[in-house]
Amino acid sequence: MEVKLNLISKERLEKMSTMEKLRMILDEVKSGKIVVLESGLTPEEEAKLIEMTMLEIDHENFVGIEVESYPQKTSSLFGKLLGKKGGRLMVIGPANRLKTLEKREDIIEALIRG
Amino acid sequence: MSIVLKIKRSFSSLFKLFRRKNKLRIGIYGPPNAGKTTLANRILLDWVGDVMGSVSEVPHETRRAKLREGVKIEANGKTITIDIVDTPGLATKIDFHEFLRYGLSEEEAKRRAKEATEGVIEAIKWLDDLDGVILVMDSTEDPFTQVNITIVGNIEARKLPLIIVANKIDLPNASPARIKSAFPQHTVVPISALKGLNMDTFYRVLAEKFG
Numbered sequence: 001m002e003v004k005l006n007l008i009s010k011e012r013l014e015k016m017s018t019m020e021k022l023r024m025i026l027d028e029v030k031s032g033k034i035v036v037l038e039s040g041l042t043p044e045e046e047a048k049l050i051e052m053t054m055l056e057i058d059h060e061n062f063v064g065i066e067v068e069s070y071p072q073k074t075s076s077l078f079g080k081l082l083g084k085k086g087g088r089l090m091v092i093g094p095a096n097r098l099k100t101l102e103k104r105e106d107i108i109e110a111l112i113r114g
Numbered sequence: 115m116s117i118v119l120k121i122k123r124s125f126s127s128l129f130k131l132f133r134r135k136n137k138l139r140i141g142i143y144g145p146p147n148a149g150k151t152t153l154a155n156r157i158l159l160d161w162v163g164d165v166m167g168s169v170s171e172v173p174h175e176t177r178r179a180k181l182r183e184g185v186k187i188e189a190n191g192k193t194i195t196i197d198i199v200d201t202p203g204l205a206t207k208i209d210f211h212e213f214l215r216y217g218l219s220e221e222e223a224k225r226r227a228k229e230a231t232e233g234v235i236e237a238i239k240w241l242d243d244l245d246g247v248i249l250v251m252d253s254t255e256d257p258f259t260q261v262n263i264t265i266v267g268n269i270e271a272r273k274l275p276l277i278i279v280a281n282k283i284d285l286p287n288a289s290p291a292r293i294k295s296a297f298p299q300h301t302v303v304p305i306s307a308l309k310g311l312n313m314d315t316f317y318r319v320l321a322e323k324f325g
Contacts, residue, residue: 055231
C-alpha cells in the first residue's frame with residue numbers, strides 16, 4: 001500500500017498562521033498522509049495541536065497522531081536577544097501508521113506502515 | 115508569537131510575581147502511568163495525612179484535574195504553602211482498544227477513552243494558571259518521548275520553574291541518569307513515590323525551587 005508524504009518548507013510555514021498550520025496538518029493526517037515540517041512547530045503550537053487532536057478523535061477511524069521531533073535547541077545569545085528559537089524538523093502522522101521505534105537527542109528511528 | 119499574546123504573557127508573569135508571595139499553584143504533569151497521582155498521594159500523605167485520588171495500572175486513571183489547596187511543606191528550614199494540581203496524563207493518541215487488554219468492556223473502554231481525551235485538553239489548559247510544574251517521568255522508560263519534549267518546551271516558553279521527577283527508582287531497570295542526560299538544563303530528582311524513596315531530597319528541592 002502506498003503512503004503519501006507531504007513535505008512543507010520553512011518558507012511556506014512562515015507564511016501560515018498557527019490555525020492554518022494546525023488545520024492543514026490535521027486534515028492531511030486524518031486522510032492518512034504523513035506530514036513533514038521543515039521548521040516544525042513552536043511548543044505552544046504543539047500543545048494546541050494536541051488539544052485539537054483530542055477534539056477530533058472519534059475512537060473508530062482516528063485515534064490520534066504520532067509526532068516525531070527533536071528537543072528544542074538552546075538559543076544562541078543572538079537568538080535570545082531577538083527572542084527567536086530555531087524550529088526543528090518535525091514529522092506528524094496518524095497514530096495507526098507512524099510508530100516511533102527509538103528516539104534520542106540527535107536521531108529518531110520510526111516506522112511507517114502502509 | 116503575536117504581540118497581544120506577548121503582552122498577555124508579560125502581564126501574567128507580573129501578576130504571578132505578586133501572587134507568588136502567598137499562594138503557589140504547582141501542577142503535576144507527565145505521560146500516563148508515570149506516577150503523577152502516586153506522587154500527589156505521597157505528598158498529601160506526608161504533609162496532610164490524606165490522598166488525592168485512586169491509582170491504577172490501566173492508563174488514564176486520572177481523567178479530571180484534581181486540585182488540593184493549601185498544602186504546607188517544611189524542608190531545610192523553609193516552609194512553603196502550595197496548591198497542588200494533579201493533571202490527567204498527556205498523550206497524542208488515545209485508542210480504546212488499549213484498555214480492552216486490561217479487561218474493560220468495549221463500552222467502558224470507549225467511555226474511558228472519551229474522558230481521557232477531555233482530560234488531556236484540561237491538563238493543557240491548566241498550564242496557563244500555574245506558578246510552577248513538577249514533571250513526572252518513569253525512569254524505566256525512554257525519556258525522549260514527544261509528550262515529555264512538548265511539556266518541557268511549553269514550560270520553558272512560559273518561563274515556569276520546573277522540577278523533573280525521575281520516578282520508579284525502586285524498579286530494577288530504572289535509569290534516572292538517562293533522564294538527567296536527556297534534560298541537562300533542568301533539575302532532576304530521582305524518587306520512588308510509591309515506596310517513598312528520596313522524598314526528603316525532593317521536598318528540599320521543592321522548597322528551594324518554589325519557595
